Amino acid sequence: MVNIEFNNENIEKCQCPCCPVQGASKCAYEQLEKVQKINGMPNPEEVPGIYCISGKTTCEDFNQEGMCQCSKCELWKEYNLGAEEPGGYFCARGKSRPQK
Template identity: 40%
Template sequence: MEVGYNKRNLERCLCKSCPVQIDSICANERKLNMLDTLANMKEGSLMPEPANMAAIYCSIGKSTCADINTDEICQCNKCPVFSENNLSTLYYCKLGKED
């Protein structure tokens, strides 16, 4: 199933607080930019480039941040985006989106 790349999913995504990227300098910089973008985004605005995101990897594919720690526990299975889209794998930040 294709997971929508949209503001609603971005707002509800748990990646922003996931232990896998909590200590990542790269992901934290992207997260700050992303939160600022979300706060200023108007309804119907275009979504930012996926490469600048630190979230909804189940939609955009794997992270390009080399300093994420996939030895930490993934929380994808606790995410509303995960359950609403009937997803089945974890660590989308490492493995990319489902086919």
């Protein structure tokens, strides 16, 4: 089972904020603004991204028709997330877990 640590280094590697699925989300933008003002480590559910670790988004305005960019993310490559489930669209399908 893949174990990705939730830390600032991995948050910086995350490409979700650039992803077309999340890109036009007002909710994600507002979450990002709040996180940038936090002193210290935010809770995973507060971060607009890194869904491979935290699971589905709480935002309801994501463009589920947009092209997922997970395979371009350094975390996806580093942890071989293509071999895990769901392999992409973590924001809608949940965090990475072993295939059955």
